[in-house]
Amino acid sequence: MDYTELSIKSNFTFLKGGSHPEEYARKATKLGLKSFAITDENSVSGIVKAHNELKRIESTIAQKNINGLKNTRLIPGTEINSHEGLRITALAKNRTGWANICRLLTQGKSKEKKGSCKITINDILEYGNNIALLLHLPKKIDIKRWIILSKKLVNKFPETTLILSPQYDGKDSVLFMNTAKLAKSLNIQLSASACPIMHHSKRRRIVDVLSA
Numbered sequence: 001m002d003y004t005e006l007s008i009k010s011n012f013t014f015l016k017g018g019s020h021p022e023e024y025a026r027k028a029t030k031l032g033l034k035s036f037a038i039t040d041e042n043s044v045s046g047i048v049k050a051h052n053e054l055k056r057i058e059s060t061i062a063q064k065n066i067n068g069l070k071n072t073r074l075i076p077g078t079e080i081n082s083h084e085g086l087r088i089t090a091l092a093k094n095r096t097g098w099a100n101i102c103r104l105l106t107q108g109k110s111k112e113k114k115g116s117c118k119i120t121i122n123d124i125l126e127y128g129n130n131i132a133l134l135l136h137l138p139k140k141i142d143i144k145r146w147i148i149l150s151k152k153l154v155n156k157f158p159e160t161t162l163i164l165s166p167q168y169d170g171k172d173s174v175l176f177m178n179t180a181k182l183a184k185s186l187n188i189q190l191s192a193s194a195c196p197i198m199h200h201s202k203r204r205r206i207v208d209v210l211s212a
Contacts, residue, residue: 005036006134007079007089007163007193010046018198018207021050027199029057029072037075039089042105042117047076067145078105083120084149085141089134089163090124090195096131121149125156133160134191137179145184161191 008024009017018170021038038046051109058071076098077091092098104127124133132152138146151186154160162183165173183190198207 002034003192004034004075004079005193005196006075006077006166006191009038009079009195009197010038010040010050012043012046013040013079013197014179015210016041016197016207018199018203018210019196021046022053023199024196025053025057025072025074026052029054032188033072034187035073035075037077037089037091039077039079039091041079042108042119044076044078044105044157047074050074077101079136080104080124081117081118082124083118084145085138085167086121086124086146086149087136087137087139088124088153090128091134093130093132097132100127100129100131103127106155111167121152124153127186128153128157131157133157133187133191135160135162137163137182145150147182150186158188163193163195165195171204197210203207 006026010019010024011022012021024036024038040046054072054074062131063203075091077089078088078101080086080088082088090101090104092101092177103137104119104123105117107123107127108117111118117179134152135150135153141149162179164176164179180190198204
């Protein structure tokens, strides 16, 4: 499968994610995905567990010579919830990008009390090199302010994209049309993502309890 899921929340996103990173790794491998990204909120805690599980799966495939399963690559990343209100999936393009993501998180957490993180747009502008930035639609911020802040990022990083994600509420056709218009106004491309918060529908009840 050529599809790559770029914005997954694991249980390391407290009260939102309903599945372990290892479960996503096994699911991605089973589906034959070439790659996927674990992007927890202001955290990279789940990446090591997903990486170790992929290594275990690779070893099993090699030892047992299992046909039909291919090695799946993990893209390291995070979801940045900026101080100004932007939600941004940040994916490392290379080792420098990974170092910059870690630098952003370390700097953001050092400014606040334990459990909090303060990353500003200026921080991202300073350390955003070698990072793929994927904007999320505005939810807790005025649309006009969202556009102004987004343009700052796009001007510095023109490869920034806007995530197109279904809500399964019967209004997705309108949502997709409006998202496409918003991307066009910013002169950026769209990135498709289901934005998973669980690896299987059987976790629905757990997710509902966590987010209630």
